[in-house]
Amino acid sequence: MDSAIIAAAVSKLRAGEVVAFPTETVYGLGADAARADAVAKIFERKGRPPDHPLIVHIADQQALTVWAGAVSPHAHTLAERFWPGPLTLILPRAPGVLDSVTGGQATIGVRCPAHPIATALLQACALHGIQGLAAPSANRFGRISPTTATHVHEEFGPDLMIVDGGPCRIGIESTIVDVSAVDPRILRPGIIGLEAIAEALHTQVFATNAEAPRVPGTLAVHYAPNTTLLLAAPSEVAEIAAALRAHGLRVIALLREGQAPPGIASIAMPLNVCAYAERLYASLRLADTARVDRIVVETPPETAEWLAIRDRLQRAAGLSR
Ligand code: TXA
Ligand code: MG
Numbered sequence: 001m002d003s004a005i006i007a008a009a010v011s012k013l014r015a016g017e018v019v020a021f022p023t024e025t026v027y028g029l030g031a032d033a034a035r036a037d038a039v040a041k042i043f044e045r046k047g048r049p050p051d052h053p054l055i056v057h058i059a060d061q062q063a064l065t066v067w068a069g070a071v072s073p074h075a076h077t078l079a080e081r082f083w084p085g086p087l088t089l090i091l092p093r094a095p096g097v098l099d100s101v102t103g104g105q106a107t108i109g110v111r112c113p114a115h116p117i118a119t120a121l122l123q124a125c126a127l128h129g130i131q132g133l134a135a136p137s138a139n140r141f142g143r144i145s146p147t148t149a150t151h152v153h154e155e156f157g158p159d160l161m162i163v164d165g166g167p168c169r170i171g172i173e174s175t176i177v178d179v180s181a182v183d184p185r186i187l188r189p190g191i192i193g194l195e196a197i198a199e200a201l202h203t204q205v206f207a208t209n210a211e212a213p214r215v216p217g218t219l220a221v222h223y224a225p226n227t228t229l230l231l232a233a234p235s236e237v238a239e240i241a242a243a244l245r246a247h248g249l250r251v252i253a254l255l256r257e258g259q260a261p262p263g264i265a266s267i268a269m270p271l272n273v274c275a276y277a278e279r280l281y282a283s284l285r286l287a288d289t290a291r292v293d294r295i296v297v298e299t300p301p302e303t304a305e306w307l308a309i310r311d312r313l314q315r316a317a318g319l320s321r
Contacts, residue, residue, distance in 0.1 A: 022165025028135030053103035
């Protein structure tokens with residue numbers, strides 16, 4: 001990456017502007033997390049409700065104490081084991097952290113991303129006194145997260161600076177683990193699974209329940225394409241697609257295993273979970289532009305490694321867990 005691009009991004013951020021940048025999961029819409037005027041621009045751009053908290057992205061583990069008031073042994077262990085990487089830690093907030101960043105909660109989400117351009121940007125920011133970038137996924141509220149610079153451009157148009165880092169390697173948002181209380185809890189599943197977290201902590205880990213703090217990614221309808229999306233077991237895709245067609249509806253299918261029924265357009269999806277995650281949002285965006293009435297997606301396997309994918313697809317289909 002051209003260092004002039006990083007420098008241009010830093011100067012925008014120093015001026016209190018927002019800049020989109022790549023991470024290994026999805027693109028983020030970043031602003032100086034210590035500036036209320038800059039953070040407000042994120043909410044404006046996204047159309048995000050003001051009480052939904054943001055994740056603060058940091059250059060390295062040392063910066064954690066700027067944002068977190070206390071770093072528990074569990075938090076320390078997870079940061080050591082998985083950072084830089086696709087893991088967000090929820091911790092008690094440090095004094096002075098903006099309410100707009102935390103959604104007024106007593107906790108804060110912090111992540112140290114692994115993308116080399118994100119690292120270069122965050123390090124350059126730190127040199128200029130910006131200790132963290134508040135950055136939600138760079139999509140309008142409720143929509144599919146962007147995994148390429150083109151997707152970000154589709155969401156926000158030409159007047160947003162986008163640092164282009166190519167397609168995101170992981171493709172779905174980070175795993176969120178709440179380590180602010182004694183018992184660690186997963187608030188959003190991701191590529192780093194529950195077993196890996198439990199193994200690192202040598203303790204039992206629970207997944208989220210209804211009392212967990214507010215997480216917009218856990219709204220029933222989220223990550224949604226414009227076109228109505230249906231989930232179907234691999235053995236039922238052909239039948240369902242044919243029935244929809246018989247009702248005069250145009251259909252496209254996202255298929256892992258099955259064969260596209262005659263006359264039905266389809267997008268082939270990888271069998272492997274990591275490759276599937278990497279392709280998922282780009283495929284949903286592609287399906288959305290196919291001028292169809294329904295997107296039919298094969299339900300992925302019921303195994304633990306597919307949990308995060310099932311979660312995103314169920315939300316895209318408007319089904320709660
Ligand atoms: O992979 C990712 O995490 C991406 C990239 C850009 O880093 N970011 C991302 O941000 O997915 P966003 O805003 O789309 O989702 C952040 C999630 C939200 O569901 C938010 O509610 C949750 O993190 N979150 C942030 N702070 C929180 C807190 N204090 N307590 C509970 N949830 C929190
Ligand atoms: Mg998001």
